[in-house]
Amino acid sequence: AQTVTQSQPEMSVQEAETVTLSCTYDTSESDYYLFWYKQPPSRQMILVIRQEAYKQQNATENRFSVNFQKAAKSFSLKISDSQLGDAAMYFCAYNPSGTYKYIFGTGTRLKVLA
Amino acid sequence: EAEVAQSPRYKITEKSQAVAFWCDPISGHATLYWYRQILGQGPELLVQFQDESVVDDSQLPKDRFSAERLKGVDSTLKIQPAELGDSAMYLCASSQLAGVLGGELFFGEGSRLTVL
Numbered sequence: 001a002q003t004v005t006q007s008q009p010e011m012s013v014q015e016a017e018t019v020t021l022s023c024t025y026d027t028s029e030s031d032y033y034l035f036w037y038k039q040p041p042s043r044q045m046i047l048v049i050r051q052e053a054y055k056q057q058n059a060t061e062n063r064f065s066v067n068f069q070k071a072a073k074s075f076s077l078k079i080s081d082s083q084l085g086d087a088a089m090y091f092c093a094y095n096p097s098g099t100y101k102y103i104f105g106t107g108t109r110l111k112v113l114a
Numbered sequence: 115e116a117e118v119a120q121s122p123r124y125k126i127t128e129k130s131q132a133v134a135f136w137c138d139p140i141s142g143h144a145t146l147y148w149y150r151q152i153l154g155q156g157p158e159l160l161v162q163f164q165d166e167s168v169v170d171d172s173q174l175p176k177d178r179f180s181a182e183r184l185k186g187v188d189s190t191l192k193i194q195p196a197e198l199g200d201s202a203m204y205l206c207a208s209s210q211l212a213g214v215l216g217g218e219l220f221f222g223e224g225s226r227l228t229v230l
Contacts (some may be wrong), residue, residue: 005168033216035216045157045221101170104158
């Protein structure tokens with residue numbers, strides 16, 4: 001079965017510091033997409049970053065970057081220069097290529113300390 | 115900026131009552147999803163539409179849940195009768211390119227259901 005695991009229910013980071021959120025997934029597929037979504041309190045979930053499995057280069061979006069290790073089935077999110085607005089639930093998601101299915105992890109609550 | 119609209123934002127109901135949620139996706143988005151998110155957990159797919167057709171409803175408890183997207187635009191999710199275990203956030207999402215190019219999902223703010 002295809003599963004997504006986020007082993008850190010909660011993380012804290014000091015403002016301006018760097019934090020890494022972990023995600024592992026299980027699949028027998030070779031082609032797929034991985035995502036990190038952010039869900040702020042009482043706000044809608046939004047896409048943070050997207051990675052295509054066939055691309056070896058790690059995706060980056062401003063202060064957000066990923067460490068994609070395909071062989072290890074690991075997809076971690078690094079947030080640099082953390083800001084108070086980064087406080088939210090972060091969900092890792094997996095989408096097998098060519099399907100409509102998106103599988104989400106259980107989420108990591110990120111707290112940013114001033 | 116176009117958004118996915120959901121209503122109501124909050125719903126409190128007693129068990130055995132009927133409840134309905136409405137979703138209007140971003141214009142032009144053919145794919146629509148209903149997810150259930152229990153507090154502290156990730157979203158779990160209930161049903162997925164491509165235009166007006168159901169693509170996946172394998173996790174939808176069909177004895178009490180129903181969903182429709184009659185004209186391939188907005189959608190309604192109904193629960194009848196509601197049970198205590200249905201208390202959760204119901205999220206609607208839409209996508210233009212889902213299943214083809216790993217398209218981004220656009221989520222609404224959700225409808226939080228509390229069953230007493």
